[in-house]
Structure formats: C-alpha cells, structure tokens
Amino acid sequence: MKTLFSVLLLLVTVALQAQTTGETKKPSPxxxxxxxxxxxxxxxxxxxxxxxxxxxxxxxTEDLRIENVQASCGCTTPEWSTDPVKPGGxxxxxxxxxxxxxxxxxxxVTIIFNGSQTKTIQISGTVFxxxxxxxxxxxxxxxLKQSNQ
Numbered sequence: 001m002k003t004l005f006s007v008l009l010l011l012v013t014v015a016l017q018a019q020t021t022g023e024t025k026k027p028s029p030x031x032x033x034x035x036x037x038x039x040x041x042x043x044x045x046x047x048x049x050x051x052x053x054x055x056x057x058x059x060x061t062e063d064l065r066i067e068n069v070q071a072s073c074g075c076t077t078p079e080w081s082t083d084p085v086k087p088g089g090x091x092x093x094x095x096x097x098x099x100x101x102x103x104x105x106x107x108x109v110t111i112i113f114n115g116s117q118t119k120t121i122q123i124s125g126t127v128f129x130x131x132x133x134x135x136x137x138x139x140x141x142x143x144l145k146q147s148n149q
Contacts, residue, residue: 032059039054039123042126046099046129050097050099051095054095054121055092057089062114065113068112070112077098079093102127102128103127107122
C-alpha cells in the first residue's frame with residue numbers, strides 16, 4: 001500500500017511540475033506578421049490574369065527566411081524574394097491568378113519560413129465570361145450623318 005501511495009505521489013508531483021514549467025514559459029513572439037491574410041479580387045474578366053501584393057514583416061529578433069511559397073493549384077503563382085528579412089524589415093509576396101475558368105474561386109497560398117513554420121494567405125473572386133464579339137455596328141449613325149449634310 002505504501003508503494004502504491006508513493007508512486008501516486010510521485011506521478012502527481014511530476015504532473016504539477018510539468019504544468020508549472022509550461023505556465024512559466026513565455027510564448028515566442030510572432031515572427032512573420034501579415035498585413036492582410038486574404039484579398040478579394042471581386043469580379044474579373046476571364047482570360048485576364050490578376051496579381052496582388054501581400055506585405056509581410058519580421059516582428060522577431062532574428063532573420064526571417066522565406067524558404068518556399070506553395071499555391072493550392074497551378075492557376076495561382078506566387079513570387080517572393082529569397083533574401084532574409086531583417087528584424088523590423090518588410091518583404092512582399094506577389095500572388096498571381098490566371099482567370100481562365102469562369103465562376104467563383106478561392107485559392108490558398110502557404111508560406112514556409114524558418115524551418116517548418118507556416119502561414120496561409122488566401123485570394124478569392126469571381127471570373128465572368130468576356131463577350132464573344134464587340135458591340136454590333138449601328139446603321140442609324142450613317143443615316144444621321146447623311147441627314148445632317
């Protein structure tokens with residue numbers, strides 16, 4: 001019985017120490033800060049690619065290294081600098097969307113930085129079909145021109 005009590009007391013002590021240790025640790029400050037996490041292009045014409053610039057800043061105390069930026073599909077193309085972002089510095093991620101398919105869209109882009117940390121940004125909008133031909137010619141205009149001469 002004494003052994004069982006000793007084991008239980010030891011487990012409770014270890015659990016309390018683990019909980020106390022977890023409470024005293026301060027969470028690390030957010031390193032990569034996004035000025036905006038999403039952008040809505042609104043209505044865009046089919047066949048006309050669009051881009052948006054996402055601003056990021058380094059709120060940490062060490063260099064921020066963007067290792068990769070991955071789009072959720074091939075119709076979305078991210079561009080970024082591989083240069084480290086110094087503490088307090090800013091950088092830009094340019095996200096392009098090829099508006100080939102008609103209808104609403106919502107795409108995500110994952111930013112991978114400093115090892116395995118990630119942040120996600122999102123673009124959305126609605127692609128409308130462009131008119132097949134230009135406006136028809138107006139024959140009344142030539143009649144008006146003749147009557148005014």
